[in-house]
Amino acid sequence: MSARADTATIESAPREAPRGSPRTRLNARAVALLLIALAVMLLAIAPLRGYLEERGQLADLRQQATVLERQNQALQDTIDHLSDATFLERMARECLGMVRPGETAFVIVPARGKPDPPDC
Numbered sequence: 707m708s709a710r711a712d713t714a715t716i717e718s719a720p721r722e723a724p725r726g727s728p729r730t731r732l733n734a735r736a737v738a739l740l741l742i743a744l745a746v747m748l749l750a751i752a753p754l755r756g757y758l759e760e761r762g763q764l765a766d767l768r769q770q771a772t773v774l775e776r777q778n779q780a781l782q783d784t785i786d787h788l789s790d791a792t793f794l795e796r797m798a799r800e801c802l803g804m805v806r807p808g809e810t811a812f813v814i815v816p817a818r819g820k821p822d823p824p825d826c
Contacts (some may be wrong), residue, residue, distance in 0.1 A: 801826035 798804040801824055805811045807808055815821055 797826065800824045 720724070803811060813821065
């Protein structure tokens, strides 16, 4: 009876896979989980792409706003400069040949050719 009991014990023990090559076994749960994870990743691609495009557009708009702010500052400087009475008087005298009442204007004419117009 003891020889038989030893044989029964050996036969009922589960067989182990060889240690050199581990065996992976996929059951229905693992396959379902893998498919769900794959579906989630595929569904996340479109929103991620949209997010990255919006980020690029936001960077472009910020750069454009910076350029426009510089242009606005340059235009404001021009407005301030043109509002200066001294500058306006100088431009009227040089560009338009205007004089104040009672002043005499002289124009120097070159010996040959016509006079160079002022840069206005």
